[in-house]
Amino acid sequence: MIEEIITMAQTLGHVDDSQRPVLEVLCRVAAEEMTGRLREGVAPEDCGAAFVLGCAWVALAGLAGGQYSGGTEFTAGSVTIREEDCGQARERSAALRLQGETVLGPYLKDRGFLFRGVEG
Template sequence: MQEEILTLARTLSGAGEDEEAALVLLCKAAEKAWTGRLREDVEPEECREAFLCAAALFAVAGLSASRGGMQFTAGDVSVTEPEGGKNAEALRREAERLMEPYVTAAEFRFRGVRG
């Protein structure tokens, strides 16, 4: 799945050659993170499409945050959005939404109740 995640992340990010090494590592980390969050009764192949998209989105979010914004390139046209933090968070939320049926909760907190 690693190569498929990387291919999708390249497409979504418009990553240049100078960002390739970072994107490869981000994709590996994203795959490992999502695999670790899967419920015990779910394998990555069972939610393949969502898994691939979520891992790629997480990797692109990491790259976006490091860039300080998103960059999309189509032919000779390049569009850059300067708000990397907002875009990265939106990508992470979308990945969480896609994987929600297959994973355990990302965070769990106990909150005290005053009596």
């Protein structure tokens, strides 16, 4: 299944072969993370294509978060000053992760919200 996730991520993200080693690691980590977040009794195979697609998006989020996304750079002699605009990379990474989690949403454990009964 890991090979399917890698292939899907490479296709969706238009990732070139030079980035493939990093993408492979990110895909393995995404698969482990998402497997750990599945509801009790649900296996990755039970999710069908949603697991492959969701993990691919999560892996691409990691790749996007680690990329230099522009900004300004000034060099004077041997000194370089760089101001990175990492806001775009952060936003893209968050959007890709959300997309992956949304695809897998029906299979994931609930997070962050809980109803509790209060006797009156």
